[in-house]
Amino acid sequence: MIEFEDVSLSLGEFSLKNLSLTIDDGELCVIMGPSGAGKTIILELIAGLHDPDTGVVRINGVDVTNTPPEKRGIGIVYQDYALFPHMSVEENICYGMQRKKVPPGEQKSVCQDLAKTFGISHLLKRRPLTLSGGEAQRVALSRALAVKPSILLLDEPYAALDNETRRECVADMKKLHSEGLTIILVTHSLEEAKSLGTRITVVRGGEVVQTGTADEVFAYPNDEATARFLGFENIADAKLFGLEGRVCIRSEDLILHQKESKNSLPGVILSTETRGALRTCLVDTGSVILTVTSGKREGEYSAGSHVFVEIPPGAVHQIGLENATKNR
């Protein structure tokens, strides 16, 4: 278990303020937030690469606030993989084992086992600069796992990968998590966060603004900025389906119709924009302008068309409801 208790840290203009956070053993915790929010700093605090100005960091109940990174047993994989370019893939993987004085024979067998697991056996003699993004990612993962860390920190490791390689690498990570490894992943991708995280922590401006299960966080964003960050494009004051106050709706949850249907609002399309296979329309309903995203095949609409926007009951989320519930 990782515990942050009132941890503060100032680094130049950036500061992390009174961070308190608990991550349980075996969790796959996703840390999300806009650029410069402090996500990487949180990972580096866990790894011991920064000393907090105030507060306590505990791992499995032990105060590790002043324990150097080499004694924490935590693996880290950076977005740029941070492979040592002057060493071969094999030397990279064995680097940590050499530091821990693992016998050479055992180093070789661990390296070969990991290389086999991640399908990089044919790359062992290569230099990192000759590897593709996916290959480098697997080498970095193998290198971090070679020293058998208790916690694995992943700092946007899939950002530079194409979709297919990303899917393969995500599958690798899910497998590691299913084997009981505690993983903390920093990502910008909402889809990744939704599909992977057993817990999601949203960070903004050096503060944790929300933490909870994926369902909780995506259904009840704590505030408007968090709702926008989590992909809610429609935010307004409303009284809908028993909810009252500030509510948010994802643009893809709304449905456009040419005829009036249940729970629908009449409106006029102001503009349309095509993004790949999807089309986004701005619809003026008189009281509010809604953003609606739909498949291109779901009817042809153009600016000026009169339409009806259906709001399914499950699509409406109240901002801050979780807090309100807790407070009650």
Next chain:
Amino acid sequence: MFLFCCALLGALPVGLILLALLNITLGQLSDPAFLWLVATESEVIGTILLTFFAGFCAVVILMIVGTPLAYLLARSTTRTAKLIGTIIDLPVMLPHTIAGILVYLLFMPNGWIGAPLSAIGIAFQDAFPGIVTAMLFVATPFYVNTVQEGFAKVPVHLENAARTLGASPFTVFRTVTLPMTLRHISSGSVLAWGRGISEFSAVIMIAYYPMVISTLIYNRFMTGGLKESSAVAFTMIVSCLLIFGILRFAAGRIGGKYDRV
């Protein structure tokens, strides 16, 4: 057109160097017997070797003390680091006679450092340590700046990753940072060595004797005239070209083997 203009303008400094070399070479080769006589003089050979060795000693000291300094400057963003960087650059900006006076004042027999060291038998005035100190003083910015640039190019992420894999800060420096900076260390050393052996003003202020090659050329110019000093100069040029050629080749090999790219 732009590239042509660049080439035309760039031809001026290159042409000047080549013309000067061609001039002295043709002049010396017109009297090879005299050139051979001067080049094989024991004083000339001894002085060239002494100059090279003094430059080598200065570079070794720089490698030991300048490398950690360059690392600190590369990794620190504090105002103090910026101030230290400016102080390091001072010898480049100062006239070398001033550098000589600064070194002399500090290392003369009754200077702040010279007095206690002369008490234990280490002399700087008109002595080999004085030559090395003057060379060290003027060569420091060339070494530190080059190596600092090399360290700055090593991503901190790499060092962080190595720490989490069980390496202490010194082990990270030894196994990751230093090997990735060898190209800069070798070229900084060559630059600093070159700067050191070419020094004249700062060296004569503290140690006219034993003479370094610049002092000997000046001395021969004043006593034996242009012909004699040109022969010594030409001998030094050939020796330098040989040594620099070998060093550049070696530096390239080291860099090629260990550099990150």
